[in-house]
Amino acid sequence: MAQRLHPDILHLRQFTLEPPFVDDAYNIRNWDFSGDAIIDTNSHIRLTGDLPSQKGHIWSRQFLPSEGWQIDFEINIGGKGGYLYGDGMAMWATRGRLSQGPIYGNMDYFDGLGIVFDTYANSQHDFTFPVIMGVLGDGKTSYDYAHDGDANRKGKCEVYYRNQPDPMKVKVSYIKGSFVNVHIKLHEKDWMDCFTITNVTLPNISYLGYSALTGEISDIHNLYSVKVSTMRPGKMQEMRMPTSFNQLPAPESATSSGFFSILFKLVLVAGVFAGIYFAYNAYTKSNTNRF
Template identity: 45%
Template sequence: MGLTLLATTAVVVVSAVGDEDSVHPLRTHSIYMPYIDQDLQNRWFDFGGDALINTNKHIRLTSDIPSQTGYLWSRLPVTASSFQVEFEFKVEGKGDGLYGDGFAVWLTKDRAVMGPVFGNKDEFEGLGIFFDTYANSRQSHSFPYVMAMMGDGRTSYDSAHDGASNKLGGCESDFRGKAVPTKARITYHRDTGYLNLKLQTRGWDEWDECFTLSNIKLPTISYLGFTSVTGEVHDNHDIISVTTSTLSGKADTPFLVNDKTC
């Protein structure tokens, strides 16, 4: 793992609070600049693969060069029954035509095992949300595309068809190369199986719903992770901040909403 040390001034990030829940910050699953301590480590997260740390800017999972894999994983599982994960990210590169492949956010039973699914292992158990920027096959939707998959520990990700056979919900989202901060907000309530994803891509505090799912049951032991991979096509895939909070409140069981355009 390479480290780029440019600054040591901490920045306090205040997360927007959405929905009708009482939010309590969860420090063990949140990370901000400068990301690392004097020992070049983080108490709550592991970095690995080709990830680079710029202490005044971002955690770069993969750079805009071919054949990279990088990750950021929580050291402890998320044990709260209801929680929200809000993260700021940036995807950009020099490619005007072909670029990829994208990145993923995970809430899975296993952690920090690199593999072919956006940098993570295949046949995972838990939730993967894929921010896909490259089409491997012809689809009815455009790219970039954001989609969710629940893994049972046995089913492979359908990479050849961009996860078409695995998709529980998704949306088109123009999140690449934006001048405004791009963010995502995941909200989960175990008691109702409610899972919601909102995206900020058009302007500050302008949130668009990507999908809402019902009857989702994450593994009781679920680690929070971010991974990315590049191949012949590539991009910079950056995580700028992660704010995780526990929620006290109850979401009503929603109607299933599979596809939206953000």
């Protein structure tokens, strides 16, 4: 059965990325890509190949809704390296765009949010790699790259997502002034609540981007699809608990139809019992008259 869409959710098609990605002129409508990124029109956007010293990125031409949004995307990271591989990729919601640099393929001193998929540890930590992190930048502070973003990190979860048989699904929800929440789904597993960052306000003009970086060691970083949703004006304020749009309560009409369905079943069951009761009384009366 097809899932009913919540009536207050709006899908923003100008941010959609899906095969074949390009038009007849080999352009991606509403997006720009650069660096080592290449397009496989049958499957994915490859931000880097499994080669050293690569940087690739892709950025939306339009900025995200300032009050809030949900971004659903699919990625795959992996390669030939068994013990050494890297460096990683990231989803960005930042004021700047199309600036290639050393922070997972993006520029340093970014202003906004990064959801980072880091596969190589530059220093020692009390957690394992690969890891998913939420990092924030103010546009004035350099990223703590030598310590894998320790000074910028606001949330994380440890998940072994490298070389999975299917792309990993990621869901990032943002409500201005309230929270950023990240859910992930790996091959044949349920959705996992990765982390939540509270009291977050991103720049009113924030572009959506994806970037990746390899150094002396490398990995393939593929982006398979992107979909962005927002909510109707006035409904965003109702979402103050960290959640995803997919966890919103069912529309009132759907709840009402469910109520009437249950009521109908109760009436039907009551009718069956009433029929049994009257049949039993008739049977008892008949046997009494015989004697």
